[in-house]
Amino acid sequence: MDVRRRAGASGQPDTHSGSEGPSEGRLRPTVESSETQSVGDGAMTDGRTDKCSDCVGESEAMCDVRSGNTSNVDESTAARSENTPNEGAGGTADSPNPTSRSAQSDAHRGPFVAALDVGTTSVRCVVLDRRLEVRGVCRRPVQLLYPVPEHVEIDPDQLFEAVCEVIKGAVADAGLTLQQVTTMGISTQRSSFTTWSRDTGRCYHNVVCWSDRRASGLVKAWNASLMFRVPAHVCWLLHKVTGNPRFQAVSVLRLMNAQVTMRLLWCMQNIPVLREDIGRGRALFGTLETFLLYRLTAGRLHVSDRTNAAATGFFDPYLMQWSGYPRFLFGVAPPSMLPEVVSTTYDFGSTAPEVLGAPLKIGCVIGDQSASLFGAECWQRGDVAVTLGTGSFMDVNTGDRPHTSVRGFYPAVAWELGEEVVFMAEGAAGDTAASVLWGRRIGLYDAVEDTAALAESVPDAGGVRFVPAFSGIAAPVNDFKAAAGFIGISAESSRAHLTRAILQAIAFRLRQLYDSMRAECAFPLRHIRVSGGVARNDALCQMAADVLGVRLERPRDVETSVRGVAMLAGLAAGVWRDRSELEPLRQTERVFEPDPSRGAALRAEMAEWERALQRFGEWYPDDVK
Structure with missing residues (x-):
């Protein structure tokens, strides 16, 4: 039996309301909800707005996040808000933060650091003390907007309002004033962008989210164009002559919606006032x-x-500057509109006093996956951080030079601290949480928390294989025409078998990334530390350890992006002298040791799963994403 599905489980709902197209002013689209949009920030929430009475004057309890753990909400609570934009498999706890209450009476635990984390579906701020213990938390949902099919947006004014609210709310929840907070670090989702007027500060359009697919036509056309393919062939020849791996990497380069380049080009082509002001x-x-x-x-x-x-797709990590190639080829991102590029721990100064009511020093700005790598204390070359959230991200510390890949791994900057510049290679497997949530939506289980016990109730998947390709299959397969679905279902197949097949598929994708990383890296891969909301699934973590054949460490606090940005901001501000003061603060909640016999069995199942992957490959005439 072969069941294939192209449902909108990649972060997009199956239907969209509203028909408003691009305009010269701000877009005001219809709001829609999607259950998958709640997973990208590691914790899946139950759809409530986490009110902080200290900052918004509401009568509700102060931010109900306990000790920084935002991933333990009861699934039945989430199920009650099936149609809310923040629905999912985890979320906030149901009691105020007990630790923060004590901050009012033991200020000697300072200095204090604020960590602002701007995710896809929520914005939160966490105040931590010198021991990295949570003193206060505030969280707000982010409303994703779907004005027309394939458009995914955020209202920039509402986003900024939420940012200001959570900063003030977290500080109040800690029983502090802004003047008592030494510094703040900012971690953000990457590749979401907007444009605005230099004269008025008003945005020309909503924030275009990283998951937005409005530029699919441009991506397809440019990937097939001679202007794009000829340079690729030239680079292939140059690689053959020189052996330079950078030429080989460019020869296999392809444009994707996830990069900013084509989405920005779409905005330039479709919003006249933006084009004129550029x-x-x-x-x-x-x-x-x-x-x-x-x-x-x-x-x-x-x-x-x-x-x-x-x-973004138009920054050169080898030269550490904006690249002129996309501007020459696509006519996108002229220098006049681009920001100055600075260090992660640049001297940003303080917020304007009128914005928050008092100035607050900004000590660090960093992308979310880089923050997770640092927060997991993957500080040595070869250390690996795995984030299981909306997708599965595998980030490898590559030391003081960018990694050149021919398998689809992205060379990125991990962080900069003083004179130290660290790079990372990143591989991503999409649809991790989307697959788990889809399983619940079709009735395989009532609660996502049930998946571990259900999967472990059977010794194997009973021949059932699941391909998690709602948005195609990324590196190292790089097949964005692949279909998602089950294969191998028999009359004996049960809900437990199908559930186990979903979790196995996530583990198998990690094994693909890990094998490809090992093949490309000229150094051994070391510690593997796992974080993110989906990492709370013990069965999945054990499967991953078994099929990888390596031990996986899961920290007590799986929200490592918050921890990482707080560490970097604090180091830059002198809260900690160096990383040696941070090492004793890391707490491992559980270590998953690989079992050789289970690993051998899983790898045999993975061989069959790879056959299923081939069967589902190249299914659609056009890229899914």
């Missing part, structure tokens, strides 16, 4: 960290840090 040098561009810094400093700063710039 010609006059009056338009500014920024990914989320740039936009937020501009607003937080009342227009003083128009900068991007290198970890976020490296994810």
Whole structure:
């Protein structure tokens, strides 16, 4: 039996309301909800707005996040809000933060660091003390907007309002004032962007999310064009002559929607006032960290840090500067609209006093996956951080030089701290949480928390294989025409077999990434530390350890992006002298040791799963994403 599905489980709902197209002003699209949109920030919430009465004057309890753990909400609570935009398999706890209450009476635990984490579906701020213990938390949902099919947006004004609310709310929840917070670090989702007027500060359009697919036609056309293919062939020849791996990497390069390049080009082509102001040098561009810094400093700063710039598609991580190639080839991103690129721990100064009511020093700005790598304390070359959230991200510390890949891994900047510049290679497998949530939606289980016990109730998947390709299959397969679905279902197949097949598929994709990383890296891969909301699934983590044949460490706090940005901001501000003071603060909640016999059995099942992957490959005439 072969069941294939192309449902909108890649972050997009199956239907969209509203028909508003691009305009010269701000877009005001219809709002739609999607259950998969709640997973990208590691924790899946139950759809409630986490009110902090100290900052918004509401009568509700202060931010109900306990000890920084935002991934333990009861699944039945989530199920009650099936149609809310923040629905999923985890979320906030149901009691106020007990630790934060004590901050009012033991201020000697300072200095305090604020960590602002801007995710796809929520914005949160966490105040931590010198021991990295949570003192206060505030969280707000982010409403994703779907004005027309394939468009995924965020209202920039609402986003900035939420950012200001959570900063003030977390500080109040800690029983502190802004003046008592030493510094703040900012971690953001990457590749989401907007543009705005240099004169008025007003945005020309909503934030275009990283998951937006409006530029699919441009991506397809450019990937097939001679202007794009000829340079690739030239680079292939240059690689044959010189042996330079950079030429080989360019020869296999392909454009994708996840990169900013084509989505920005779409905006330039379809929003006349933006195009006109770019010609006059009056338009500014920024990914989320740039936009937020501009607003937080009342227009003083128009900068991007290198970890976020490296994810745009038009930044050269080898030269550490904006690349002129996309501008020459596509006519996109002229220098007049691009921000200055600075270090992760650049001297950003403080927020404008009128924005938050008092100035707050900004000590660090960093992309979310880079923050997770640092927060997992993957500080040595070969250390590996795996984040299981909306997708599965495998980030490898590659030391002091960018990694050149021919298998689809992205060379990125990990962080900059003083004179130290660290790079990472990133591989991503999409649809991790989307697959788990889809399984619940079709009735395989009532609660996502049930998946571990259900999967472990059978010794294997009973011949059932699942291909998690709602948005195609990324590296190292790189087949964006693949279909998603089950194969191998028999009359004896049960819900447990299908559930186990879903979890196995996630583990198998990790094995593909790991094998390809090992083949490309000229150094051994070391510690593997796992984080993210889906990492709370013990059965999945054990399967991953078994099929990889390596031990996996899961920290007590799986929200490592918050921890990482707080560490970097604190190091830059002198809260900690160096990383040696941070090492004793890492707490491992559980270690998953590989079992050789289970690993051998899983690898045999993986061989069959790879056959299923071939069967489902190249299914659609066009890229899914």
